[in-house]
Amino acid sequence: MSQKISLTRYLVEQQRxxxxxxxxxxxxxxxVARACKGISHAVTKGALGGVLGSAGSENVQGxxxxxxxxxxxxxxxxxxxxxxxxxxxxSEEMDGIYVVPNRYPQGEYLLLFDPLDGSSNxxxxxxxxxxxxxxxxxxxxxxxxxxxxxxxxxxxxxAGYCIYGPQTTLVMTLGHGVSMFTLDREQGxxxxxxxxxxxxxxxxxxxxxxxxxxHWDTPxxxxxxxxxxxxxxxxxxxxxxxxxxxxxADVHRILTRGGIFMYxxxxxxxxxxxxxxLMYEANPMAWVVEQAGGAATDGRGRILDIEPTQxxxxxxxxxxxxxxxxxxxxxxxx
Ligand code: AHG
Ligand code: MN
Ligand code: MN
Numbered sequence: 001m002s003q004k005i006s007l008t009r010y011l012v013e014q015q016r017x018x019x020x021x022x023x024x025x026x027x028x029x030x031x032v033a034r035a036c037k038g039i040s041h042a043v044t045k046g047a048l049g050g051v052l053g054s055a056g057s058e059n060v061q062g063x064x065x066x067x068x069x070x071x072x073x074x075x076x077x078x079x080x081x082x083x084x085x086x087x088x089x090x091s092e093e094m095d096g097i098y099v100v101p102n103r104y105p106q107g108e109y110l111l112l113f114d115p116l117d118g119s120s121n122x123x124x125x126x127x128x129x130x131x132x133x134x135x136x137x138x139x140x141x142x143x144x145x146x147x148x149x150x151x152x153x154x155x156x157x158x159a160g161y162c163i164y165g166p167q168t169t170l171v172m173t174l175g176h177g178v179s180m181f182t183l184d185r186e187q188g189x190x191x192x193x194x195x196x197x198x199x200x201x202x203x204x205x206x207x208x209x210x211x212x213x214x215h216w217d218t219p220x221x222x223x224x225x226x227x228x229x230x231x232x233x234x235x236x237x238x239x240x241x242x243x244x245x246x247x248x249a250d251v252h253r254i255l256t257r258g259g260i261f262m263y264x265x266x267x268x269x270x271x272x273x274x275x276x277x278l279m280y281e282a283n284p285m286a287w288v289v290e291q292a293g294g295a296a297t298d299g300r301g302r303i304l305d306i307e308p309t310q311x312x313x314x315x316x317x318x319x320x321x322x323x324x325x326x327x328x329x330x331x332x333x334x
Contacts, residue, residue: 004191005191006191020176025085025158028109029134029172031080031083035076036130039075039116039162039164040162042072055067060095068122073115076089077089077091087099087109087137099144106144108136110136111132112149113130113131117130126244126246127166127246128164128246129161129247130162131161131281133159134158135155136155146311153287153306154305159285161251161288163249171288178291199289201293204238205259206224206239206241206262207242207320210241218331247281251288260321260324273315274314286304294325295319295329296317296318298317298318299316299328300332
């Protein structure tokens, strides 16, 4: 039987033989993975752990918080604040940044997360996840500020997600391809189950919330219309559709068998660039997808090139199989 490679061993080997990661970053990833294990445990307990339902509060984006949104946020903060590897954290569920308290040493990294992605799926027992992105604090003696977080996605040093589905799976990139780890619940550790993941460049599957069709912009409408025409239409093939309403789950499917995911700008709230958040949803996912040979744009350009101006800013997202993403993007400038 082939030997199992734990996340710890994988990271040590990445550090030792390939020089891909400094030890502080290795610690950071281990701690994020440990936090995800804790969240996975809470998710699995469901009603038995009293974690379902609404918390009765709202986050900075005006969304009602679920109990699990808050629990996951706390688990990530508590796991990460004392290790000395971080200067500060930012989250979908916190208005401003969370600076590591004075009683702990401050490290050189910044961690951003969507603690619980797919909140509408918590109570109905459908896959949800955690998304994370790691940046380096800009050099200098100054104490950490929100401005330090406003870096383009191309400057991420690590990113990934953990999906809580039939299996709990951690997917991650350090900029040298994408690796996948499955949680072995008996051992309590993540085990390497995929390396060098590749997204097929072509696909016959698209993911978009079709109920918003009447609000879409012309290029997105055109793309989906052509898919729906199937074999008889300009694409000459039949398409399948999926929409899980958890970006982690949709992206995980795309990473596994290809596809395109879109949450584009639409006319419901024309002043918002989109629904998804750039810094802790779109950027980490865009980097994972690109590292697996896919593409990610906002319809105009590469998501990873966007210079952020706000921590919670939103963005239009088109990502997945390269040729399909290129097609939708080209329709935007046609
Ligand atoms: P979150 O639960 O972190 O707020 O994110 C939900 C996001 C994303 O995961 C998903 O693709 C999308 O919202 C679903 O939106 P609709 O309910 O509008 O389809
Ligand atoms: Mn989310
Ligand atoms: Mn969330």
